Amino acid sequence: MANASETSPIQNKPAIDHVNPLSKTLLAKLDYDQLTNCMRCGFCLPACPTFRETGLEPESPRGRIALMKAVADGVMDPDQAFADQMNHCLGCRACEPACPADVKYGQLIEQARDAIEDHADHGLPVAGIRKLFFKGVFPHRGRLKWMGKGLALYQKSGLRHVVRGSGLMRLLPKAMREMEQILPEASGQGVVERIGTFYPAKGAKIARVALFRGCIMDVLFAETNVNTVKLLSEAGFEVVIPTAQVCCGALHAHSGEMDQARELARANLKAFEEAGVEYVVSNAGGCGALLVEYDHLLHEDAEYRELAAKFAARVVDVSQLLVARGRIPAFDEAAASGSEPVTITYQDSCHLRNVMKSSNAPRQLMKQVANATFTEMHEADRCCGSAGIYNVTQPEMAGQILDHKMVHANRTGARYLLTSNPGCLLQMKLGVLKHGDPEAMEVKHVVDFLYERMADRSDP
């Protein structure tokens, strides 16, 4: 119990002699109720990857919330170190399930970043790149497709070979160079170009669902989108792919571009409302986690609030839907390789696990595969360091986390390391390339692994 007379107000409070405009924005944007709800028990600390790597209180959720509250309370000036600390968070949200008081940390960190972005003075190259991608590329399907085609041309024409040989790559930051090596074959042909906008259910129809195809997913992992549709069809779902859908806005929301994220959300609400479906199915934990929180994203939008709540309630991950409502197909390792039984393991997508609350469904599906043995990787529930574009913006911390992750991955001795999110997939690929044996361990999306092992892959 506090003895108020001895302890309040805050003691040894530094004199904040000027009012930083960022303080005002933070005070306006931060949800003070959530700041108060943190009771500082510290239960989040062991769950936090950056706390674990550094052992430093400010690098923990409790520390970051205390910093936000100190700014809101006028105890602290939001300096560059404050902004850096907010950006140092991976946003994996592993602290949320660990929190007894149910503090919405994910929302707080997004609010803080949104305020910081409002005042950020990025130098020209960074500001330009941010604008190019957040406004110029991700929201525009056509441009993404062109980018995909361009990338495909680069990869296939031999230009990549020339560039890699020329030393030009050395001009790029290390993190980007590493990424270039592991990018899968891009394509201008997305899921709709490949199979159309409608795919019937095989056998008796259980429900009509819509695929959320994603922006990056559909350029770099279009095949996974196709396999998702076929897997759903096999399990008894009729699939539609609304073509008016756009990027989910997750990368925007996580980087402090909240208005952009909301704009994209509204476009998606309209696109999916017309589809008349029971579920909106995502196959990327990072996208699904934002879609499932559209209700929160638009809670202040009187016009869209209701629609957003309805939409959010319909969002599921493909694994969740298969397990909860589907006729799970027969899977057999022999269907894919026809060889020896294999060992498989799984790296959780943080957002699928901590936000969509699905950690069992993917595991349950993997365990259904005949002639494949599932081995749990130690600390599979901890972030791999990908965290959206964190591995590009904070390469040092991301690399450190990945190094530790790979120790556990290698210990499983698995032939296949499976994931449920494109970011995690690329990061784990990088991990295997740097610290493992790409010949011995293949990184794959769960959906692709399952589809390739489906005993009956005939068309409906």
Add this chain to the structure above:
Amino acid sequence: MLDAALTRQLRSIVGDKHFRDDQEARVAHSYDGTPMLQALPDGVIYPETTEQVSRIMTALAAHRVPVVSRGSGSNLCGGTVPVQGGVVMVMHRMNRILEVDLENLTATVQPGLITASFIAHIEALGLFYPPDPSSMKISTIGGNIAECSGGLRGLKYGTTKDYVIGLEAVLANGEIIRTGGKLMKDVAGYDLTKLLVGSEGTLAIVTEATLKLVPPPASKKTMLAMYKDLYGAARTVSRIIENKIIPATLEIMDNPTIRVVDDFAGLGLPRDMAAILLIEQDGDAETVERDIARIREICEFERADRIEVAESREQAEKLLTARRSAFTALARLRPTTILEDATVPRSRIADMVLRIDEIARKYGVSIATFGHAGDGNLHPTATTDARDADEVHRVEQAFEEIFEAAIALGGTITGEHGVGLVKAPFLEWKVGSAGIEVMRGIKRAFDPDNLLNPGKMFAKETRKRVVIERG
């Protein structure tokens, strides 16, 4: 503000990276797990060795700068809030297990080691370290020693003090002392080991600890018993002990807790129950079976309304959910959760639970009670809002009266959380003015300049007793 010469000296001892006096570090070390307390230190230091701690203390003593040593800052008594500024010393870098001695069944560890990591390491070796505070996933062994942490297994296995048999510690003047050892018997002088355990960082800075390990129990069984009559539950507790059975766990939840837990976890608990007991016994399989059967008879005799005995580990986990959810469920009710630990002789549990209920109603505040019935250690938990000054004041009044009631029943103001800042004004109620004087004398002997965690344990003045004593 620290003197520039001192700052330079501190940096030269630990390196630039491990001494910080920037805003971020100061704000992030201005609080602990206690609600409504905050005070900024002037600097934060992260030592790596005992020798560094010693040199830091010599430097700080020369400048008369106070120091608060801490682990993860999860304590609930304001024990690590730097109310007089100075330097916060974080022990996280000293987190190694130095040795596990299988011949003597001891472990020697550094203070910054996380309790749960230590327990996992020890259990992998087929051994057992029983103290299990609820914060063990984040608490450190050093923090557990400073607060003499308890936990769910206290009744049968004791608390931290029963497992610390040797210490290395740095005194306020920088001198290093060693107490005890890998010894099960040692009466050479005053028992400084036990004195330092629970001294809340006010006497010395622990830099190494030798801990006693025990063989683990072979099996374990879990049961729940629910009562419409609180006294029936309380009598069950006494009667189990009377029958010479000491369960590994004997926990109680009162009616307000049951309701909140049921709302939160949807366990389908009967909401009209006055109390639920969670009972676990461990040991060799035969004894466990016999004890659980006997406990079941006692519960039936005391008219338990419903009894569930887990037949598998999964079932046991389900039964444990109710008790484990208690804190979480309460913490979600309101923004501010104040968890206290008034403790009474276990024969007075029912009286105490009823008194807490009565006091909460008197002040118009919400207090739910759960806790370790077997050792009389209750956790009356108030849910409130720090921003509502009037309600917070009534909560404070209610807790004062609860402390008073606990003492009147032969109990204490704190069973396992410590005195720190928040219970300092009440310490004299428990130990008397002569007791306080002896304690102050001990403090002076160790730390004549009052540099180690000043402002804790001893209040400027004792709170006046406002409540008429009642039996």
